[in-house]
Amino acid sequence: MNAFNEISKSTAAFFVQAGASFGVSFLGAIGGIYFLPLDPWQRLFLGMTVLFLVASSFTLAKVIRDQQEASTIRVRLDEARMEKLLAEHNPFSAA
Template sequence: MTKPVQPSQTGAFYAQAVASFGISVTAMAIGLIYLPAEAWVRGFLALGLLYVVTSTVVLCKVVRDRQELAGMTNRVDQARLDKLLSEHDPFKVEV
């Protein structure tokens, strides 16, 4: 039985993703701090930014969990099929 190829991430890709996230959140926070508006407007936009960030993290986790579950289900189905095929003998004569 062959193992399915698991895609992997490079360290550079991980670093780029983390840096991109950090830079974007920092830039938005600085933009909100220096926004020429009243404090309640900046606060509202900051809460919106926080909501977008947290919902993005949750969405990433849900997508990852669903992908892992699908992979596990496929492995269980493959194991069942392998067992069924190994037990099947096409030359066996039923009496």
């Protein structure tokens, strides 16, 4: 098993909670826009704004996750290289 995958996995309950909270907040925002006493073009503007906010939030979360994974992999590669150098190093050999 890969130690990184074991560490980074979240529980099913956390996944369900995250999905439910997203759904409730998104439906709340859409419901609020629908029931506001506004003209149709104002509702469409607010709806478009909410959709762009959701899309940019997913993009930001993905970028942060990708950067974190890249730094973790980079650190693990550096550690592996250092272990290889230490394993190959013999302090008693003539230089």
